[in-house]
Amino acid sequence: MKLTPVGIDIAKAVFQVHYVDSATGEIVNKPIKRAKFLEHFANREPCLIGMEACGGAHHWARQLTKMGHKVRLIPAQFAKAFNIRNKNDSADARAIWLAVQQPGKPVAIKTEAQQAVLALHRMRQQLVKFRTMQINSLGGLLTEYGEVMAKGRAALDKAIPAVLAKVAERLPAVLIDTLREQWNGLAKLDGQIAEIERRLRQWMKEDKSVNAIAEIPGVGVLIATAAVATVGDAKTFKSGREFAACIGIVPKQSGSGGKVNLLSISKRGDTYLRTLLIHGARSVLYHAKDPSPWVEQITKRRPANVVIVALANKMARMIWAILAHDRSYKKDYVSVKSAATVATT
Known part of the structure; x- marks a missing residue:
């Protein structure tokens, strides 16, 4: 019909x-x-x-x-x-x-539960952004009065009590009280972010797919829950590469006459999930006690940032494979196609 x-x-x-x-x-x-x-x-x-x-x-x-x-x-x-x-x-x-009416890859229709998880991620992202803005704002305002602090939340918490006590001798009390309130407000933001993460962990315990991909090195509660909610039905993608291309961690192509040049990553699709995957890959590269032979080999040949993106690409493909084929993560798993290729060569 x-x-x-x-x-x-x-x-x-x-x-x-x-x-x-x-x-x-x-x-x-x-x-x-x-x-x-x-x-x-x-x-x-x-x-x-x-x-x-x-x-x-x-x-x-x-x-x-x-x-x-x-x-x-x-x-x-x-x-x-x-x-x-x-x-x-x-x-x-x-x-x-x-x-x-044109052939193409449509966006998977999400369930209300998947949209609910993504809503938690968006609210957490907004709170993290606002917290960063507050930290930078406090540092910038105090710089106007000659008090320069190191970057970061830890440096701010360590230095600001003494800084406020020092500038209180020459600045109006209304400003000092407001700065102190803004600093104390960071703890409230920490609590709201932690509560959202607790709810995501609770959902993670109840979802089989999230638990399965959470076994991948570098994939934590944020990546696991965001990936499952974003993908929807993994079988809408033909391959892991197609899924990686959907979130923009494959090279852009430029060329004509049969000659194609590979450029930097395309950065198409879901920016949030792509960012999480790259952060996860960075944590694996810098903190893994037992990196895989693949990571060790590519690290010898490529710069660190290229290795991080390549590892994020591989993580995305593994996520798709686990979700699409309903299987668990195995560290030394070798696909049937790869084994057949090695046998013929």
């Missing part, structure tokens, strides 16, 4: 819908209010519905899927390529309608 393609530009209040009526050939491009959106598709025959993977898209994708429609969430940059004129709701819906 051929599904009718439909492009939807979602918004907070008014959605724009674009499709071609299969019976009359009429081009339909009209706005639909939020309250009437699901009602519009309730009694229709199954459609191929395309939406940008943005805020609220996963919720509407789940609702439309329950009605029997096939939904594809399209990365915004791919849909944008089909909008060649002015940007407005009508043009965006038409661009999505064109994009959904």
Whole structure:
């Protein structure tokens, strides 16, 4: 059965819908209010519905899927390529309608539980960012009065009591009290971050997939929970390399005439998960007591940053393999394909 393609530009209040009526050939491009959106598709025959993977898209994708429609969430940059004129709701819906008919890799529709875990990660990321801003702000303000402290939280906690006592002799009490309150507020942020991490660890204990990939060296509670929630269904990716490319830790390509040059990593996809993987790889490289032979060999040939990114790439592939094939981590595991390749050579 051929599904009718439909492009939807979602918004907070008014959605724009674009499709071609299969019976009359009429081009339909009209706005639909939020309250009437699901009602519009309730009694229709199954459609191929395309939406940008943005805020609220996963919720509407789940609702439309329950009605029997096939939904594809399209990365915004791919849909944008089909909008060649002015940007407005009508043009965006038409661009999505064109994009959904093209072959490509859609974004996996996440469950509410997976979105909940990612929400915890986003809130933790925001708190960490705000804590860093507070630390830098305190250091910068005290520098205005000739008190320079070393960088970092540990240096701030060690030096600021004496610094505040010293500048209190010549600065207004209202400023000293405010600076002290801001410093004490860092402990509250620490507590909020720790509580979110505790909840993530609790979810980790209850999820089999998270426990499986947490056995990989360099993968802790943050990477494990973020990876499982971000990937959704690992089988939507054909290979580990495709998953690594999705999060932007494979080389960019540039070339023509059959000659392709490999450049730095593409940095496409999920920035947060890519950052976590690189930090995890760095911890393995610098702190592992028994690094693998692969790490030792590549360390002799490449600079440290290149080794870190290569190890992050390998970690991403191992995460995909464990999730896609539902197996546990084995340190000395050799794939069947690799063994066959060695045998033939």
